[in-house]
Amino acid sequence: MDRTHAFVDESGNSGLDTSKGGSSGFFIVCAILVAEKDLDAAYAQAEELRKRHFQTGEIKSSNLKVKDADRRARILNELAELPFKLFFTVVDKGRIHKDGGLRIKTSFIKYVNGLLYERLFRAYPDLQMIVDEHGGQEFQESLKSYVAARFIDDLFGDKDAFQTMASKDNVLVQVADFFAGSVAQIYEKKASEEAVLAYKKILRDLTLGMLEWPSKYQTLLLPPTDESGYADYQVHQEALRQADLFSERVGEHPDEDERLQLSILRFLRFQSEFVTKDYVPTAEIVAHLKDSGFGDINDQRIRSSGIAKLRDSDVIITSAAKG
Structure with a gap:
């Protein structure tokens, strides 16, 4: 199997007290998956889009307000032309025990991201993953050790298997940020019904899977009344x-x-x-x-x-x- 490249970023914060001002209700992790043969084209097209829509800045979801739904949909449509697929983990923080181990930020980041890493390393035997940086160098090393111990046997034999990188230095990590932020607007119920339908239409053909955690047996739609x-x-x-x-x-x-x-x-x-x-x-x-x-x-x-x-x-x- 040819090598697959994954670029990972998130939307939301790790705080479990969702009643606090500025705390997100959900934590979204998005992976952009690119085949080796498409990697150069994906980088080039993403960089062209960045310059066109964000000039000298990053492709960043937070740069667009909720009211900028039409602009967001246009950018998502253009990104959908790039040769990649998506995988998401969606964490409902309101359903996590607030006094448990995940109240600690580093534990939360490792565990929640690990839900995604586990599925990707299992599905793609030859995978190179680049994730947005968290914290300082000490945490970067502990995250790498965490991934190596749990998800892949020979990570340290392949220096490219798992890397952390600032989003400003990788445009495809920026693309992951934009999709994570867009899905967050759906789950946080910030986007209008019209915008949600537009975003879902774009996501439909790009998304390989969406893991909701903790597991819940309900759809995104309300139950019918008839x-x-x-x-x-x-x-x-x-x-x-x-x-x-x-x-x-x-x-x-x-x-x-x-x-x-x-x-x-x-x-x-x-x-x-x-x-x-x-x-x-x-x-x-x-x-x-x-x-x-x-x-x-x-x-x-x-x-x-x-x-x-x-x-x-x-x-x-x-x-x-x-x-």
């Missing part, structure tokens, strides 16, 4: 619960088929919660798996080694002729 619609909603809640239970059962060391099943499941979950369309065509699953490092996989393997085995494990997946 009886039949509410029944469908309840089935969807149970499907989400079974999906999480399956992920927990598989654990940290899935075999090849289980990796396939997890990748399909995360994609379907993202589509059902974030995109809210009725069915996902098989062709979109094929494209997602290719972007996730599985290479060329045919429909038969998706059905037999993926969907069928998920159903055998009590995961609720419906299908129809159109998807």
